[in-house]
Each structure stands twice: as C-alpha cells, then as structure tokens.
Amino acid sequence: MGTSGKDKQIDYVEFNVKDIARARGFYGDAFGWTFTDYGADYCEFSDGNLKGGFARSAGGKPGGPLVILFADDLGDTLKRVESAGGKIVKPIFDFPGGRRFHFTDPEGYELAVWSDK
Secondary structure: OOOOOOOOOEEEEEEEEOOHHHHHHHHHHHHOOEEEEOOOOEEEEEOOOOEEEEEEOOOOOOOOOEEEEEOOOHHHHHHHHHHOOOEEEEEEEEEOOEEEEEEEOOOOOEEEEEEOO
C-alpha cells in the first residue's frame, strides 16, 4: 500500500455553526473563501490553500474549530491514538468521501482523523 504524502498531518478544519448561510456570508465577504454544499447540514470551504467545513450544530456549542488529521491507515492510527493515551469519542464512521473517528487528547482537546480508504 502506498502512502499519500500527508499521513498524520493536519488536513482539514471544521467549524460547528448554527447558521451555515451566515457563516458562508461572513467568510466569503471577509476573506473571499469559496464553498461547496453537501446538503443542508454541511458546507465545505476553501481559502485557496486549506479546505475545511461548516457543520450545522443544532444544540451544540459553536466556536472552537475541529482540527482533522489525515491517515493512510485509519485503523492503525486509532490504535496509536489509544496507545498514546487518547480517548475515542466517536468510533470510525463513514461519510461522503471516506471514514473518520474523533478522539480527545490527554488535555481534553477533541480532534478527528480521516482517511479516503
């Protein structure tokens, strides 16, 4: 199996927002970002260098972006996260484009890891 060249690197950032249209308007007007909609609850953005997303958060807490890392081998990375002291808070799940899991690090920060495999 080949590697992507971005294994274990920060690859994506997600913002939990209550109003995707408002977030699009702000970041589009203020910074010129472009957008791709994936249904009513998700919108991907691009700043020309980094991609990220706005995820609708009905009752959740807005703010505090979710940093997402990429892994060539998602299962192995999950094991490494657990072995290093991380706590899995969302087991591996499928989404359009791949699979991912969420974890908290020993300091309590939530991050995610995704793979296109």
